[in-house]
Amino acid sequence: MTRPLSLEHLTMLDAPPRELIDAAAAGGFDMVGLRVVPPQPANRLMPGFDDPRLLPDLKALTRDTGVAVGMIEAIWLAADTDVRKIEPALAIGAELGAQFALICGDDPDEARMVDNLGRVARDAQGYGLEIAFEFMSTVVVRGLDQALRIARATAQPNVRLLVDALHLSRVGADLGALTPLDSSVVSYVHLCDGAAPIPPAGSLRDEARTGRFLPGEGELPLDDFLDAMPRDARIGLEAPCRAYAHLPPVERGRVAGRVSRAWMERYEERRAAASTPG
Numbered sequence: 419m420t421r422p423l424s425l426e427h428l429t430m431l432d433a434p435p436r437e438l439i440d441a442a443a444a445g446g447f448d449m450v451g452l453r454v455v456p457p458q459p460a461n462r463l464m465p466g467f468d469d470p471r472l473l474p475d476l477k478a479l480t481r482d483t484g485v486a487v488g489m490i491e492a493i494w495l496a497a498d499t500d501v502r503k504i505e506p507a508l509a510i511g512a513e514l515g516a517q518f519a520l521i522c523g524d525d526p527d528e529a530r531m532v533d534n535l536g537r538v539a540r541d542a543q544g545y546g547l548e549i550a551f552e553f554m555s556t557v558v559v560r561g562l563d564q565a566l567r568i569a570r571a572t573a574q575p576n577v578r579l580l581v582d583a584l585h586l587s588r589v590g591a592d593l594g595a596l597t598p599l600d601s602s603v604v605s606y607v608h609l610c611d612g613a614a615p616i617p618p619a620g621s622l623r624d625e626a627r628t629g630r631f632l633p634g635e636g637e638l639p640l641d642d643f644l645d646a647m648p649r650d651a652r653i654g655l656e657a658p659c660r661a662y663a664h665l666p667p668v669e670r671g672r673v674a675g676r677v678s679r680a681w682m683e684r685y686e687e688r689r690a691a692a693s694t695p696g
Contacts, residue, residue, distance in 0.1 A: 420682040424488050424654035426451035433667035435476055441667040442485045445675020449488035451654050454507045457494045473513055491520035495534050504538055512545035522552045523559035536572035543576050550580035550606040555588035556623045582608035583643050584630055588622055594639040596646035607647045610657035611636030630657045632674060633681035641685055
């Protein structure tokens with residue numbers, strides 16, 4: 419049996435929340451990562467979330483489809499972030515039953531970032547949310563060691579890391595030679611594939627937003643990557659692909675689910691075969 423799988427909003431960022439959930443249902447996903455606030459301008463609610471009808475509609479849709487909202491995103495901590503304005507997003511996450519809130523760090527002042535991350539984490543605890551702190555190749559906090567140092571400096575028990583296969587590879591990590599990480603460090607994994615060569619720095623953002631591949635359709639050593647991640651980490655598919663961008667969201671969800679589930683099943687079979695004596 420394969421592990422639960424989330425469809426992350428960046429995979430089809432053009433899909434409104436209802437269409438994202440419908441797409442996840444079509445693809446057999448267990449949950450979605452729902453974009454509640456855009457990275458820029460910082461931490462304002464996405465259009466539609468000021469409509470009092472939206473949350474009841476989404477809650478009814480999750481009940482009808484069986485697709486949960488597992489995470490809200492994408493909260494950026496930048497130099498000018500007012501953390502007091504983040505609480506409405508956390509409240510939405512709690513009302514929708516989310517477990518995680520995704521945060522990434524784009525503030526060059528590390529001490530301020532630690533303080534702000536800690537303050538958001540304390541607020542998130544009141545809403546029953548865990549922080550999935552993501553490092554990205556295109557922001558200030560771009561490496562595993564740096565992100566782990568900041569997360570630990572908050573001294574908040576609900577702060578752990580989100581590790582994205584593409585971003586990890588694009589900061590120069592060898593996915594085939596990773597030191598295994600345990601669940602005290604990593605709570606969430608973003609799965610996708612990509613080309614083996616690292617593109618120029620100026621192209622990293624475009625690649626991350628539009629140029630990924632579904633698992634098994636690229637050249638990254640994803641078996642090794644997933645082997646190094648905790649077995650109980652949440653797995654989210656974050657794979658916006660140009661090859662499928664012309665399809666309606668529901669059809670993209672169907673394709674993404676079929677391809678990703680097939681890869682996950684093959685991965686589990688390879689893993690089981692490798693652990694069988696003789």
